[in-house]
Amino acid sequence: MSERRARGAAKPGLSFVRRAFLPRAIGLGVGSFAVAGVLLGQAQPLWLWLLLALYCYAWPFVAYRLAFAARQPYVAEQRHVLFDSLLGGFWIACIGYNVLPTVMFLSMLAMNNTAAGGARFVVRGFLLQLLGMAVAALLLGWRFAPETTPQQVYASIPMLVVHPMTIGLVLYQLAIQLGKHKKALREVSRTDSLTRLFNRGYWKECLQLEFEQCRYLQQTASLALIDVDHFKATNDRHGHIAGDSVLFTVGEQIRACLRSEDLAGRYGGDEFCICLPNTSPDLARDILERLRDQVAALRFKQAPELRVSLSIGIAGYSAQLADATAWLQEADRALYEAKHQGRNRIILAHSLAYAAPA
Numbered sequence: 001m002s003e004r005r006a007r008g009a010a011k012p013g014l015s016f017v018r019r020a021f022l023p024r025a026i027g028l029g030v031g032s033f034a035v036a037g038v039l040l041g042q043a044q045p046l047w048l049w050l051l052l053a054l055y056c057y058a059w060p061f062v063a064y065r066l067a068f069a070a071r072q073p074y075v076a077e078q079r080h081v082l083f084d085s086l087l088g089g090f091w092i093a094c095i096g097y098n099v100l101p102t103v104m105f106l107s108m109l110a111m112n113n114t115a116a117g118g119a120r121f122v123v124r125g126f127l128l129q130l131l132g133m134a135v136a137a138l139l140l141g142w143r144f145a146p147e148t149t150p151q152q153v154y155a156s157i158p159m160l161v162v163h164p165m166t167i168g169l170v171l172y173q174l175a176i177q178l179g180k181h182k183k184a185l186r187e188v189s190r191t192d193s194l195t196r197l198f199n200r201g202y203w204k205e206c207l208q209l210e211f212e213q214c215r216y217l218q219q220t221a222s223l224a225l226i227d228v229d230h231f232k233a234t235n236d237r238h239g240h241i242a243g244d245s246v247l248f249t250v251g252e253q254i255r256a257c258l259r260s261e262d263l264a265g266r267y268g269g270d271e272f273c274i275c276l277p278n279t280s281p282d283l284a285r286d287i288l289e290r291l292r293d294q295v296a297a298l299r300f301k302q303a304p305e306l307r308v309s310l311s312i313g314i315a316g317y318s319a320q321l322a323d324a325t326a327w328l329q330e331a332d333r334a335l336y337e338a339k340h341q342g343r344n345r346i347i348l349a350h351s352l353a354y355a356a357p358a
Ligand SMILES: Nc1nc2c(ncn2[C@@H]2O[C@H](COP(=O)(O)OP(=O)(O)OP(=O)(O)O)[C@@H](O)[C@H]2O)c(=O)[nH]1
Pocket: 194, 227, 228, 229, 230, 231, 232, 233, 235, 239, 240, 241, 242, 243, 244, 247, 268, 269, 270, 339
């Protein structure tokens, strides 16, 4: 992406400009039939036809370009919506307040103004519509012919059908986009940015749910806390970039070792946490021994001599545990023991009786 485009993409309000383009281009395109349907039967100056053609077919593109190039696209687009109100009032007066197109234009303009700036904007838009009507009366004289003929009804049908459909389509796309953004935000709020595992907060929420499930369904599960040995020394000796690479790769290895139902997170710093549902502590130890072997075999391009080992504490779920925090403390105690005994090993919190599978 060029620097200019990158700067353009960062300007707030561009999506509003993009969203406004289609309803304006299609709305004015089909709106021109309704106006022309009334004006056709009367002698009109040439400039009025030219103005109609320019406004309905060229203005949407000019408005888009202008708003896109503006320093504040959102504000520019709001100005354009108000300009549409001014011109809308002008055309309503030109067609002599012909009742069907007039009601149609007023309701479409009110909808546009509400979408662009809420109730206050509707009032401003209405005042500009009155101004547009006054300008038309000054230029063309006062006209009032409210009756709508069947031909004029037919000429209004495209706008009555197509414009609301366009707005509906834009809103539908907006809803889909919002849904995607919501999903992406949820992902970001749950994920650790370095390792792509769950972050501490979300993992603890999952642990709480798992604890409750074990309690109510009398299931077994194991909890493991994993610490990268001497990680501070790795950082000091090889630099933080290499340290980050170690954390990222350990995260990858953890993901590769686990089943889809297992919950892995980064607890903080160089500590990882895993909850393994329906897994006895002995089975968890077998799984995590494989992880330790794989991590020990890792080699890093930026530090070929670097070797990584893990200390791991495992605690199985027990009905005697008061809550999820107590379960976590058990695993932490086991991890402390693993470090105390010289690191690079797995210790099971054996002080508790493990829940037998139902
Ligand atoms: N590169 C990198 N380092 C981090 C990150 N988060 C925390 N650290 C560092 O990780 C180190 C953790 O140090 P300690 O808690 O003393 O752990 P340790 O050196 O592994 O010591 P033991 O656990 O006793 O073996 C600290 O120096 C932190 O600055 C990170 O995201 N990236």
